Amino acid sequence: MAGLSGAALAISGAPAFARADPLPSWNQGAARQSIIGFVTRVTSPHGTDFVPIEQRIATFDNDGTLWSEQPVYFQVVFALDRVRALAAQHPEWTDRQPFSSVLAGDGSVLARLSEKDLLEIVEATHSGMTVAQFENIVLAWMATARHPRFNRPYTDLVFQPMLELLAYLRGNGFRTFIVSGGGIEFMRPWAEKRYGIPPDQVVGSSGETAFRIAADGTPELVKLPKVEFIDDGPGKPVAINRFIGRRPILAFGNSDGDQQMLEWTAAGGGARFMALVHHTDARREWAYDRTSSVGKLDKAWDEATRRGWLVVDMKRDWGVIYPFEKQVTGRHPAGRDGG
Amino acid sequence: MAGLSGAALAISGAPAFARADPLPSWNQGAARQSIIGFVTRVTSPHGTDFVPIEQRIATFDNDGTLWSEQPVYFQVVFALDRVRALAAQHPEWTDRQPFSSVLAGDGSVLARLSEKDLLEIVEATHSGMTVAQFENIVLAWMATARHPRFNRPYTDLVFQPMLELLAYLRGNGFRTFIVSGGGIEFMRPWAEKRYGIPPDQVVGSSGETAFRIAADGTPELVKLPKVEFIDDGPGKPVAINRFIGRRPILAFGNSDGDQQMLEWTAAGGGARFMALVHHTDARREWAYDRTSSVGKLDKAWDEATRRGWLVVDMKRDWGVIYPFEKQVTGRHPAGRDGG
Ligand SMILES: [Ca+2]
Ligand SMILES: [Ca+2]
CATH class of the missing domain: 3.40.50.1000 (HAD superfamily/HAD-like)
Structure with missing residues (x-):
């Protein structure tokens, strides 16, 4: 009290x-x-x-x-970063939408992604590992990624x-x-x-x-x-x-x-x-x-x-x-x- | 401590x-x-x-x-009791398995019910109301139903x-x-x-x-x-x-x-x-x-x-x-x- x-x-x-x-x-x-x-x-x-x-x-x-x-929602930034981090293991993404657009990396990519595209990206980047591995991936991203406007970790x-x-x-x-x-x-x-x-x-x-x-x-x-x-x-x-x-x-x-x-x-x-x-x-x-x-x-x-x-x-x-x-x-x- | x-x-x-x-x-x-x-x-x-x-x-x-x-699992007893309680509102159950067997009410009915039958009974008796209404149904059953061996409420x-x-x-x-x-x-x-x-x-x-x-x-x-x-x-x-x-x-x-x-x-x-x-x-x-x-x-x-x-x-x-x-x-x- x-x-x-x-x-x-x-x-x-x-x-x-x-x-x-x-x-x-x-x-x-x-x-x-x-x-x-x-x-x-x-x-x-x-x-x-x-x-x-x-x-x-x-x-x-x-x-x-x-x-x-x-x-943009910070988890979307995380998912797009994961597409780039995983690209080498997914050569097929080079020719496959929506991944190819993300990897081409022009600034307007986000505006062009539909809900369905985002869902596909989230499913592809948030799977294929154990929950313990995913936790470490999130923590590593939080420790290194920086918000573009503030140049600070997202958790700031x-x-x-x-x-x-x-x-x-x-x-x-x-x-x-x-x-x-x-x-x-x-x-x-x-x-x-x-x-x-x-x-x-x-x-x-x-x-x-x-x-x-x-x-x-x-x-x-x-x-x-x-x-x-x-x-x-x-x-x-x-x-x-x-x-x-x-x-x-x-x-x-x-x-x-x-x-x-x-x-x-x-x-x-x-x-x-x-x-x-x-x-x-x-x-x-x-x-x-x-x-x-x-x-x-x-x-x-x-x-x-x-x-x-x-x-x-x-x-x-x-x-x-x-x-x-x-x-x-x-x-x-x-x-x-x-x- | x-x-x-x-x-x-x-x-x-x-x-x-x-x-x-x-x-x-x-x-x-x-x-x-x-x-x-x-x-x-x-x-x-x-x-x-x-x-x-x-x-x-x-x-x-x-x-x-x-x-x-x-x-038998107490929730199954509850579900069978609900079939009997709801029978008047479901005239179609009289001719439909597994409900008709439950309503016929011979003692061996449970032994004859398959997993699929039980699932169907649970789905039918645990739906069609709000969660608040279901809570009241459960509480009313707990207050009145008696375990056959001990003649006591199940929560005893x-x-x-x-x-x-x-x-x-x-x-x-x-x-x-x-x-x-x-x-x-x-x-x-x-x-x-x-x-x-x-x-x-x-x-x-x-x-x-x-x-x-x-x-x-x-x-x-x-x-x-x-x-x-x-x-x-x-x-x-x-x-x-x-x-x-x-x-x-x-x-x-x-x-x-x-x-x-x-x-x-x-x-x-x-x-x-x-x-x-x-x-x-x-x-x-x-x-x-x-x-x-x-x-x-x-x-x-x-x-x-x-x-x-x-x-x-x-x-x-x-x-x-x-x-x-x-x-x-x-x-x-x-x-x-x-x-
Ligand atoms: Ca919100
Ligand atoms: Ca058990």
């Missing part, structure tokens, strides 16, 4: 040094207030909105909600305010799940270190795997070139039911792919919290919504407006976007006054 | 009243000793077998491991020694998962109350579900008449990878359907614990193994013997089988001396 007490103090105007502010990167305003108000209500034992600890389930989309997703581009929110919720008895259209096995290798979210709380899209005994007698799980489940749109409540088995009381997304997750969350009884991140800051991050090919926010935005769900305005509501900004500016959670 | 300290005291011969014995229903002997020895080793911070808390994953089969499964037939083991492991930082061939949504409604295992730690077989918006605007998850995944045999390590994302360090089963789960567990690095429940007590429970049509234990038994995995002999190793025996005999965890 330390986080809650700190938040209550910050609201009541008590000196900030009494307790560390749990959300130092969130600017003062309605977004920040509504989060703290909700958490305070559902954790107040004698309040009418109290929620028992086992029902404090929070679900978060990943791409565009917990980290950036521009100019997580959102500092959301890291604080995850920790604040967990400090108040919530369990925080990722429910993402991204691949489970692309996220799990680094999600615990970066987000504090263990593998069994990472839900996502998946490919089929098969158990087999290798020639040397070792049991293995092998990744097959076949998509098993797409955890997007109506798939999100389906996956929440399958993996979590309980309806969230808080859900956070950023695009139309999160609409059904938020609807499913909203339809439960008692206190509920539905929120969307609106990307409004072209200077520090990106600005996009209704017409974006990545993270399109259109119908879900209209529904949020109509139903009074929180829409976070990144430019207005977030004092810091990325963790590395804190180091540059010298702003530090413990050092800001008033929260 | 209370459970661990208590166990250590019990072993060292200190008075049992100093600490409650964590496994009072386990008789003195090698089975009990090997469990306590393993837990002590992996939780001793300075020992060579220490396992960090986040890696303390334990997986348990359900039917025949955590509760009884004779004379959980194994007291395994309840103690689950609690002992959790008291030592383990997370305890069910990984069962039974249906996820058949187990989840009562697993938390009975086993202390929350819905997101229940892994099992599943049917497909679909998200839809009902006529009144309410979002619903509807159960479809299509099996999605069978969590048995090689499916168990596949499901462990999909749901948990980490290899267990302890796995407990009772039949050949658990063999691959135990192999997968055994193949990890560091300290490992693999165990099978052998049903050897026809008087208090049932006795069956190599030739049983339910819970056949044959190949996995041979492998356990060969590799030195624990085989629990129910008759020898368990002082109490069911929780209700304690009440009858007056034996109570805190009241037994010496553990």
Whole structure:
């Protein structure tokens, strides 16, 4: 309850040094207030909105909600890098679309790839190895690949305010799940270190795997070139039911792919919290919504407006976007006054 | 660490009243000793077998491991009861196999049902409603159905020694998962109350579900008449990878359907614990193994013997089988001396 007490103090105007502010990167305003108000209500034992600890389930989309997703989903960059890395073992790709376009490597290739092309590329590059080997491939890529705009590892581009929110919720008895259209096995290798979210709380899209005994007698799980489940749109409540088995009381997304997750969350009884991140800051991050090919926010935005769900305005509501900004500016959670 | 300290005291011969014995229903002997020895080793911070808390994953089969499964899997009894309950709404079942046989109701019907028949019955009786409605159907059945031999609710037939083991492991930082061939949504409604295992730690077989918006605007998850995944045999390590994302360090089963789960567990690095429940007590429970049509234990038994995995002999190793025996005999965890 330390986080809650700190938040209550910050609201009541008590000196900030009494307790560390749990959300130092969130600017003062309605977004920040509504989060703290909700958490305070559902954790107040004698309040009418109290929620028992086992029902404090929070679900978060990943791409565009917990980290950036521009100019293209980071897992797509990974998949295209894998096509190039594996090309020598696949001479047939030189004459076969969509691989030949990727290998030709002109800058416009992404714009020309269809959904079906991307699926084929993901299936080809995310299979043919054990799950343990794939984990090492992901970790090696994360350690070496650099985002072109920031020249930093992709895992540097997580959102500092959301890291604080995850920790604040967990400090108040919530369990925080990722429910993402991204691949489970692309996220799990680094999600615990970066987000504090263990593998069994990472839900996502998946490919089929098969158990087999290798020639040397070792049991293995092998990744097959076949998509098993797409955890997007109506798939999100389906996956929440399958993996979590309980309806969230808080859900956070950023695009139309999160609409059904938020609807499913909203339809439960008692206190509920539905929120969307609106990307409004072209200077520090990106600005996009209704017409974006990545993270399109259109119908879900209209529904949020109509139903009074929180829409976070990144430019207005977030004092810091990325963790590395804190180091540059010298702003530090413990050092800001008033929260 | 209370459970661990208590166990250590019990072993060292200190008075049992100093600490409650964590496994009072386990008789003195090698089975009990090997469990306590393993837990002590992996939780001793300075020992060579220490396992960090986040890696303390334990997986348990359900039917025949955590509760009884004779004379037929309890979920099959449930499904047949549902056929009878739904018959009035399905006049076509009177002339259609396998439903007509079930409705004719002679005692030998079960022996004549094939795997395919059972699948058809499960699909027909576990679909056509929302997941919330199905949960209520399961809970109502659990509250009213009685096991023919004991004339008690099926949830009375959980194994007291395994309840103690689950609690002992959790008291030592383990997370305890069910990984069962039974249906996820058949187990989840009562697993938390009975086993202390929350819905997101229940892994099992599943049917497909679909998200839809009902006529009144309410979002619903509807159960479809299509099996999605069978969590048995090689499916168990596949499901462990999909749901948990980490290899267990302890796995407990009772039949050949658990063999691959135990192999997968055994193949990890560091300290490992693999165990099978052998049903050897026809008087208090049932006795069956190599030739049983339910819970056949044959190949996995041979492998356990060969590799030195624990085989629990129910008759020898368990002082109490069911929780209700304690009440009858007056034996109570805190009241037994010496553990
Ligand atoms: Ca997103
Ligand atoms: Ca079993």
